[in-house]
Amino acid sequence: MEAAIVFYGLSFFMTVLSLGVLFNPNPIMSALYLVLTMIGVSLVFFMLDAGFLAGVQLIVYAGAVLVLFVMVIMLFDLKREVYTFSRGFFTRLLKVFTGVVFLIILVKSFFLVPETKELLNSSTQMTTKNLAGLLFTEYIFVFELLGLLLLAVAIGAVALSRIKGGTHAE
Amino acid sequence: MGSDIVEISINAAKALAIFLMMVQIVPMLVWVERRGSAFIQNRFGPNRIGPLGLMQLIADAVKFLFKEEFLPDKKRRLLFLAAPIIALIPGAVAFGAIPLSVPIHVEIFEFLGQSWGPYRFAFQSVELGIGIVFVLGISSLAAYSILLAGWSSSNKYSLFGALRASAQMISYELALGLSLVGILLIYNSFDFAEIIAQQQGSLAFQFLGKDIVWSFLPNWGIFYQPLGFVLFFVAVFAEANRLPFDLPEAESELVAGYHTEYGGFKMNMFYIGEYGHMLVSSALLVTFYFGGYNIPFVTPDQVLAGVESFLGLSSTGSSVATAFLLHGVFLVKVLIFLWVFIWVRWTLPRFRYDQLMDLGWKTMLPWALANTILTAIIVFIFRTQWV
Amino acid sequence: MASVIAIVFLITLIALFGIFLVWGTAKLGPKIKQSSLKKSSYECGIEVQQSGHTKVPVKFYLTAILFILFDIEIIFMYPWAISFGDAITNGYGAQVLAAMGVFILVFIIGLLWEMKSKALEWE
Numbered sequence: 228m229e230a231a232i233v234f235y236g237l238s239f240f241m242t243v244l245s246l247g248v249l250f251n252p253n254p255i256m257s258a259l260y261l262v263l264t265m266i267g268v269s270l271v272f273f274m275l276d277a278g279f280l281a282g283v284q285l286i287v288y289a290g291a292v293l294v295l296f297v298m299v300i301m302l303f304d305l306k307r308e309v310y311t312f313s314r315g316f317f318t319r320l321l322k323v324f325t326g327v328v329f330l331i332i333l334v335k336s337f338f339l340v341p342e343t344k345e346l347l348n349s350s351t352q353m354t355t356k357n358l359a360g361l362l363f364t365e366y367i368f369v370f371e372l373l374g375l376l377l378l379a380v381a382i383g384a385v386a387l388s389r390i391k392g393g394t395h396a397e
Numbered sequence: 398m399g400s401d402i403v404e405i406s407i408n409a410a411k412a413l414a415i416f417l418m419m420v421q422i423v424p425m426l427v428w429v430e431r432r433g434s435a436f437i438q439n440r441f442g443p444n445r446i447g448p449l450g451l452m453q454l455i456a457d458a459v460k461f462l463f464k465e466e467f468l469p470d471k472k473r474r475l476l477f478l479a480a481p482i483i484a485l486i487p488g489a490v491a492f493g494a495i496p497l498s499v500p501i502h503v504e505i506f507e508f509l510g511q512s513w514g515p516y517r518f519a520f521q522s523v524e525l526g527i528g529i530v531f532v533l534g535i536s537s538l539a540a541y542s543i544l545l546a547g548w549s550s551s552n553k554y555s556l557f558g559a560l561r562a563s564a565q566m567i568s569y570e571l572a573l574g575l576s577l578v579g580i581l582l583i584y585n586s587f588d589f590a591e592i593i594a595q596q597q598g599s600l601a602f603q604f605l606g607k608d609i610v611w612s613f614l615p616n617w618g619i620f621y622q623p624l625g626f627v628l629f630f631v632a633v634f635a636e637a638n639r640l641p642f643d644l645p646e647a648e649s650e651l652v653a654g655y656h657t658e659y660g661g662f663k664m665n666m667f668y669i670g671e672y673g674h675m676l677v678s679s680a681l682l683v684t685f686y687f688g689g690y691n692i693p694f695v696t697p698d699q700v701l702a703g704v705e706s707f708l709g710l711s712s713t714g715s716s717v718a719t720a721f722l723l724h725g726v727f728l729v730k731v732l733i734f735l736w737v738f739i740w741v742r743w744t745l746p747r748f749r750y751d752q753l754m755d756l757g758w759k760t761m762l763p764w765a766l767a768n769t770i771l772t773a774i775i776v777f778i779f780r781t782q783w784v
Numbered sequence: 785m786a787s788v789i790a791i792v793f794l795i796t797l798i799a800l801f802g803i804f805l806v807w808g809t810a811k812l813g814p815k816i817k818q819s820s821l822k823k824s825s826y827e828c829g830i831e832v833q834q835s836g837h838t839k840v841p842v843k844f845y846l847t848a849i850l851f852i853l854f855d856i857e858i859i860f861m862y863p864w865a866i867s868f869g870d871a872i873t874n875g876y877g878a879q880v881l882a883a884m885g886v887f888i889l890v891f892i893i894g895l896l897w898e899m900k901s902k903a904l905e906w907e
Binding site for chain 2: 255260262266269271278279280281282283284285286289290291294297301302355
């Protein structure tokens with residue numbers, strides 16, 4: 228009963244906040260709403276006793292990715308770049324494509340409800356140690372691949388910051 | 398927060414008390430900082446109001462309250478007012494998640510014709526099994542108040558102060574996070590209470606699968622992680638934006654950094670945030686490397702037994718007495734570190750910005766990585782049964 | 785479950801305390817009619833010369849991105865670190881150590897590459 232009240236309260240606030248992300252005309256306020264939504268998601272993870280995931284949600288999403296967003300929006304004058312990225316055939320195509328993908332994920336997640344219920348009722352306790360066990364035995368290949376992916380992204384970011392031209396040239 | 402009215406109200410009062418403790422320690426630290434700096438620099442410091450100038454704290458607080466208010470243009474006013482409030486949250490919530498003493502066990506008792514209990518009250522406002530990850534996550538939110546303050550002030554000094562502060566904080570967060578991996582490798586837990594429990598008594602470790610006890614040293618984390626301690630200690634200074642890493646508010650370049658446009662109690666709230674950060678950092682240093690609330694060589698159970706036989710209290714009473722005694726030990730350790738923070742501030746000069754970033758990325762990060770690898774290999778060799 | 789309520793309660797408490805103080809100082813402070821000079825941002829006594837467009841070095845952006853990447857790598861070491869002791873007692877410590885060794889090797893290669901390519905230089 229108590230859990231249900233907390234869960235629905237959190238869900239309500241998160242829904243309101245995500246609507247704020249979409250409909251607030253000021254990009255900074257949008258980003259800040261997104262931060263609050265992420266904190267809400269982390270609280271939901273806490274509720275499910277997935278403490279490590281909740282912490283990761285806080286450290287990586289709220290504490291790192293969105294700090295970058297807020298920093299970039301506040302400090303770099305991006306009006307022209309935003310304009311170029313929100314017009315044109317290719318960007319529209321990309322928008323429609325991502326929209327469809329997310330719709331598919333949403334519809335699919337409704338069909339996963341029975342499985343999730345089964346998982347909740349089963350007695351296996353998912354601890355951080357179990358997570359690590361899975362990561363280093365069954366998913367070891369994916370894990371190492373992820374290291375390489377992060378390396379590639381780092382090299383890409385450095386290369387991107389070196390580019391001369393575009394709106395930087397002016 | 399509890400199953401009945403007594404438990405809920407005590408937990409709520411406890412959360413309030415721990416938060417007020419954090420707020421309360423700030424004016425005292427400001428006084429220590431001013432008197433201490435005067436002592437270090439051979440001056441008097443504030444000594445006019447009250448004995449030893451102690452009433453200066455109250456005079457400052459009252460003066461802060463009655464200051465004229467400045468506000469920027471309308472568009473940014475909401476964020477301008479929100480920034481100092483947000484500055485309070487990371488420090489206070491993180492402090493609430495650190496155990497300050499052993500939990501108090503209350504036996505069944507009669508009150509208003511009803512029997513209550515038994516209860517177990519943790520000596521912290523938020524009890525979590527994954528405390529370390531939670532504290533790191535909450536502390537990483539500290540960048541927002543700085544960014545918001547800098548941006549909403551619409552002043553270039555504030556903006557550049559905020560930019561520098563956030564870049565510095567995120568750079569040292571890496572070294573901070575990585576230097577803790579060594580501690581996690583040794584104690585194998587995210588739980589503060591469990592880490593402290595593993596630090597009780599005399600130094601004991603496994604060597605090639607055999608148990609070895611060195612009874613001349615306390616069982617503290619610093620003896621397992623000396624390099625990790627140094628790295629964590631330095632990173633914590635940078636995270637709290639203290640000298641020698643106070644580039645965000647380098648007066649000669651940036652006036653006062655991100656809080657240039659703030660005055661009165663709003664500025665004071667940034668100070669509460671900063672000193673709160675210092676308090677959390679000292680508490681973490683004590684918890685990871687100096688045995689937390691443990692008295693050296695003595696376990697909390699022995700303290701409880703001693704209190705029980707010496708004072709002759711009931712089970713509940715001796716539990717309360719033990720908790721407060723160990724809390725006193727914890728506070729003494731924390732206060733020593735708070736003094737070190739102040740001491741360092743008046744001893745070392747400020748870094749240059751490129752030196753600061755070099756130290757973070759090219760010195761601290763590789764050393765923290767080396768510490769992790771070394772600890773992992775040593776733990777592997779020492780704990781494996783090689784037969 | 786109980787911890788979520790405690791966290792939310794604590795944050796509410798702090799926020800109320802902060803709002804009360806900000807509101808209190810606004811009410812208690814002297815009301816002086818503010819001139820346009822007083823309202824302008826602080827600029828060492830000269831006219832404000834700030835335009836809306838501030839140029840910020842791209843360096844800060846690069847630092848933030850590299851921070852995110854390294855932060856994710858460090859996060860992966862946490863579950864490894866706390867499960868390592870159990871892995872040793874269960875006899876597959878060497879395997880787990882090797883797995884993380886490869887990951888850390890990639891980390892070191894990334895760090896060295898960034899140092900060599902002068903991505904971490906501040907002039």
